[in-house]
Amino acid sequence: MRRMVENPSRDFEAAKKLREKFVDRPMKKVTDLQWSWPKAMDEVGVCTAVMYSSDKWTKGGKFTDYKHIHESRAETHKLLLGPRFELGIDTFVEPYALDRMPTAVAELAEILGLQYRLYDADGVLGDEDFQVNIVRAKLGAAVHPSGETILLVYTHSTLCCVITGFEVEKDGIVK
Secondary structure (H helix, E strand, O other), X not given: OXXXXXXXXXXXXHHHHHHHHHHOOOOOOOOOOXXXXXXXXXXXXXXXXXEEEEOOOOOOOOOEEEEEEOOOOOOOOEXXXXXXXXXXXXXXXXXXXXXXXXXXXXEEEEEEEEEEEEEOOOOOEOOOOEXXXXXXXXXXXXXXXXOOEEEEEEXXXXXXXXXXXXXXXXXXXXX
């Protein structure tokens, strides 16, 4: 019987390419993370903006804060929460199954926060924007086996959330 085995090195090369494109310089180190992908996450709404701090355009460790706004009302930027990440307000969740997730993540920047809209009890996307400030966590990206780029907010030991629909370019986080 034949068995298909995914090639983890392909995930690593994709993550490395994302990192190098984003910062426009060669990757210097690899860090092992202490978390595993959960079987499912809670889809609570859509991400409307990603805020982070990066030294990608400067030399000598000088950081600049950036905010990338999703300008469309389309629901392509799903906001999925990890089991130990809370927004501090009531949310209505839809379980979102995760399967065949990437084995490597590109660290992009220090995350500052997210802006988002939540689903109501009927599953309709609300009009009110909320913001959560996030400290001591990273913004990362990975290429899903489907070919889609996903953004991640994580610490060394915890996956906080996943955001779909953004792309990673030399100019930053786009779409």
